[in-house]
Amino acid sequence: MIAKSLDLYNFRNYHKIHLDLHPKKNIIIGNNGTGKTNILESIVMIADTRSFRADDDQDLILKTEDTARIDLKVDDDLYRMIITNSGKTLFINNTTIKRSSDFIGKVNAVLFKPDDLEIFTRGPRYRRRILDLEIGKMSKKYLEALLTYSRLLKDKNALLKEDVINDIYLKALEERMILPIKILIEEREELIKYIDQNISRYYESLTDQKEDIRIIYKRSCEADEEKIKDMIDNDHRRDLFYHYTVSGPHKEDITFMFHGSDVTNYASQGQKRLVMLSFKLAIVEYIIKKTNEKPILLLDDILSELDIENKERLLKILPKDIQTIITATDIQNIKLDSEYRLFRLEKRRNTSDQREE
Ligand SMILES: Nc1ncnc2c1ncn2[C@@H]1O[C@H](COP(=O)(O)OP(=O)(O)O)[C@@H](O)[C@H]1O
Ligand SMILES: [Mg+2]
Known part of the structure; x- marks a missing residue:
């Protein structure tokens, strides 16, 4: 499966952000605290309907706002989650999905993160x-x-x-x-x-x-x-x-x-x-x-922890044609082939902006 685009509204530190994703490799670069993990977290919310780090969904809503929204377009379908202080609502192509078991697993993402240890x-x-x-x-x-x-x-x-x-x-x-x-x-x-x-x-x-x-x-x-x-x-x-x-x-x-x-x-x-x-x-x-489907791979800051050799081997052995989204603080430690899109996050007061290169 290929995620085509991600739109966040009042999610975590983002007031509004739109990412057009590359079908193969996406690299998100930014200093600490610019919201790299937040982006991966929003994709995991759509995949698993719950966060890997927030105990309370309210923490996902931008401070001072009361409703957050995640729109993830995967293949030809639009997956949406709306989070308010009374809970979250799920949609596929604008139809409300009542049971989370009818939503979980439609989008499959696997997250690699440092604290997996x-x-x-x-x-x-x-x-x-x-x-x-x-x-x-x-x-x-x-x-x-x-x-x-x-x-x-x-x-x-x-x-x-x-x-x-x-x-x-x-x-x-x-x-x-x-x-x-x-x-x-x-x-x-x-x-x-x-x-x-x-x-x-x-x-x-x-x-x-x-x-x-x-x-x-x-x-x-x-x-x-x-x-x-x-x-x-x-x-x-x-x-x-x-x-x-x-x-x-x-x-x-x-x-x-x-x-x-x-x-x-x-x-x-x-x-x-x-x-x-x-x-x-x-x-x-x-x-x-x-499932006969390739999940989306989310690699959060893990390349920085590996030796150069392990890093290169990891990128090489990932299944072919699998879509990956990689976050890092700098690009130096990532060896790139030609097929990728780079996003740079920059901190502006309480929210982050994104520049595509
Ligand atoms: N609900 C929220 N409202 C506003 N900012 C938030 C919210 N939740 C987290 N943040 C901010 O998001 C930033 C952390 O984002 P994160 O994605 O973990 O950064 P990193 O780029 O280091 O992975 C912090 O600056 C934090 O204050
Ligand atoms: Mg992070």
């Missing part, structure tokens, strides 16, 4: 969120299973906290959980297996070094209805004791291994960065395989 340091919840986000964009079935499971889990945990527990209701909730659990485990397993089989190859193309890298799925159960039922039954007493559902997809995790040791404690910072990039590149390849 948090995947190694933060807790399991963070890693599950990444899995859910990536798979959810490719599979509506997964997204719906996730919504159903979360709702049932919430009801079950609330029930487990009551003084007198209605066993029939509890059993009914558990029964309805089986199918969504199966879907979640199945699809997580498929993605993780694919990454596991390909991550070392990407690492090698980035570094020219052969390393044994694995990603391990710590699943709660096999993706089999009988086994899931057994897991639920076996945990029944512990659930009652802890007043909480002790196992299931909401407890799963992934671990990255580098020559048999946990990457978190074993690999250097530079190696972690390359493992992370290899992980993302494997996801991009998986998305292309599953």
Whole structure:
């Protein structure tokens, strides 16, 4: 998929900005604080319907204004999000889209950002969120299973906290959980297996070094209805004791291994960065395989962190004809071929202007 143009109104530090995007490479140059990440964030809002850094959507609206708008034209369709203090509204070609699951995944973008390394340091919840986000964009079935499971889990945990527990209701909730659990485990397993089989190859193309890298799925159960039922039954007493559902997809995790040791404690910072990039590149390849569409790649400030060699290799191994938007503080560290468009952001009081070269 190709994003043709982006228009922002009162989004973050932009009062109004229009970018005509190049189908291949777009480079956004600007000093710190000029709004480079804000541009990528607006595209992620359209892709995922939520931000990777704002906890509150209100932060996305230009201070002193009350409504922000993002218009992203992708192929022949116009995707629009309007953010006000009472929430956000989604549109495709001027038609309101009520359910976010009908919007998520229509535009697929993969963001590479410096703090992606948090995947190694933060807790399991963070890693599950990444899995859910990536798979959810490719599979509506997964997204719906996730919504159903979360709702049932919430009801079950609330029930487990009551003084007198209605066993029939509890059993009914558990029964309805089986199918969504199966879907979640199945699809997580498929993605993780694919990454596991390909991550070392990407690492090698980035570094020219052969390393044994694995990603391990710590699943709660096999993706089999009988086994899931057994897991639920076996945990029944512990659930009652802890007043909480002790196992299931909401407890799963992934671990990255580098020559048999946990990457978190074993690999250097530079190696972690390359493992992370290899992980993302494997996801991009998986998305292309599953959806038959090339996602838009957003590279936020990551080139500045790589050695010249890794940088050049990264730009070289990106899938062919994939649209990329790269941000950087200066252009010196980017080797350019002929097909690109350059945008320079300049700070003017509280908003930024953009100059196209
Ligand atoms: N809601 C908002 N209203 C006005 N300015 C904002 C808002 N949110 C963020 N900003 C400004 O955006 C700038 C940061 O933009 P960012 O895209 O992170 O910059 P960078 O170019 O370093 O990536 C900061 O100057 C910040 O004050
Ligand atoms: Mg930034």
